[in-house]
Amino acid sequence: MKIEDKKRVLREMVLHRRFEERCYQAYIERKIGGFLHLYPGQEACCNGVMEAARPGHDYVITGYRDHVHAIKCGADPKEVMAELYGKETGSSKGRGGSMHIFDTDKRFMGGYALVGGPFPLAAGIAKAIQLKGGDEIAICFLGDAANNQGVFHETLNMAALWKLPVLFVCENNLYGIGTSIERSTAVIHQHKRVAGYNIPADECDGQDIEVVYEHARKAVDHVRSGNGPYFLELMTYRYRGHSMSDSRGYRSREEEELWKQRDPIFILRDRLIKEGALTMEAFEALEKETDAYIENEVIKFSEESPEPRVEDREKYVFADRETQLPWLTGKAA
């Protein structure tokens, strides 16, 4: 990666980290409700892949751990936070919540709460791209445990059969809620499971963004060149609990410490310092600046935004009735 890109991505990753930590705080303050799944520890995965892809141009879909993916695609952090606050200005107008961030202008096709749900949706998006003849690709980010849904295998088969332009990124953080991968899955290295479908599959370190980037470039090139699907597995770790009601009794503090030594942000930071492109002081200033932005703009916007009106409760259930009348009444001209 070019130095300039690395510096930019570091800024973004710091934003992603601080954003998520701020969500944690807002949840404790009961500003955010429902389920909240945070991303710290996995930032190099989304960032590395999307640096190799074209954010805002390629279509991205994921699960409930979706804030950072949305922001990386170009969603405004203010709107994402406002969504978590349940406000009318939120990316889903306050109707969706943390697990359902959407920003289709930025081609972020949403976060979904059912494990495995996005697999076939991603393949369907790829099918549409294929039909329309564009050069976009579909990228599906999901966890390791999602691969135990039958629909994972059904989707791989169809994607390979029809040579769909879809990249499956498996963020293997070794756990599905409180169940470790050895206890849920016969094969730890998920890319091996893909072999039977004739889909090229690769695995790499998910903590070092440059490693992710190099592997993702190969993956993205493959898919964008019309060769069909690709599966990329990134070995990573989430630092916080699965969601907010998780005391992490299923894993040891030593294991967590080991992974914290491989913090994706620190890996990139230290490399930039070593390369003479950054100083520790500059990094610390960046963190402060980021926090100030989050506080003064993101949180402020979310706090000050209005709630949806109760009269609008039924809005968005169906298409606007007026626009549908010809078909609703059978009186199409």
Added chain:
Amino acid sequence: MANIMYWEAIQRAHDEEMARDPLVICMGEDIGVAGGTYKATKGLYEKYGPHRVMDTPISEGGFTGLGIGASFLGVRPVIEIMSVNFAWLAMDQMFNSAAKVRYMSGGQLTAPCVFRSAGGAAHQLGAQHSARMEKVFMGIAGLRVVTPSNPRQAYGLLKSAIRSDDPVFINEHELMYNMKGEVPDGEYFHPLEGSEVTRSGTDVTLFGYNISVHWCLKAAEILDKQYGISAEVIDLYSLSPLDRAGIKRSVSKTHRAVIAEEDEAPVGVGSEVIAIINEECFFELDAAPVRVHSALVPQPYNHTLEKAAIPDHEDVVKAVLKLFGKA
């Protein structure tokens, strides 16, 4: 009588049945080492080991089918689907295999398994985690559906469901696991069929089940104290089959009915109970029955919209007052 929580009652039923019969097993996501999302299987893994308390992969269709297959050979699996929203993935196996196999095989094969799942809207869990789906389960031939409104029922219904030779779906509620209540010290088998008169009254019958029983009880209290209306509360803990005789008995006495459900209408317990009233005791009615239900919207995340989408005891009171021409 022990005063214990809903989750403890469920845990105790599992424990007693597993201690009695080595073929009773339980399976589901995070139920073993982690003890269950709602603690309903707490301590069982340590006691009965991984072969009988199975932490499953996130493969609802797969593990539900696997449990049903095991039940063909006499195993009694209690299959926990973490949230009823995920049950859609398991419904093919529940409906096409478990519910139909006895019939399709002319009685040769049965699927004596229990499905347990947490339903209902908790707090701001959004559209894909707040479903009430009793309407779907209660329309399937060959499947029994029960839904406990208190710890005693939670305990006794699970005990009976495990012993029953039919597949039984138990619909629990996310907001009720910490509710406390009296449970008999000795073994207790709650009937899988019928209904309970939770409060007796003379002027109107309030039908509820699971969480809406509590709305009805609260409403009955208010109606009595503030309006002098005597409401009878019927707990429809069995949703399939519904207790036709119990519904008829009460409505023939009070001549008025309100049905409260957290599920959205149309289609559901409300419409079904009204159909039964029509069939069984139409000429006993003094007023058209009313149903109280959620708005027909995917559950909104926003707190205010969410509250506006789900009814509560006040809506039950309003419905009754309307029946009496007082609102």
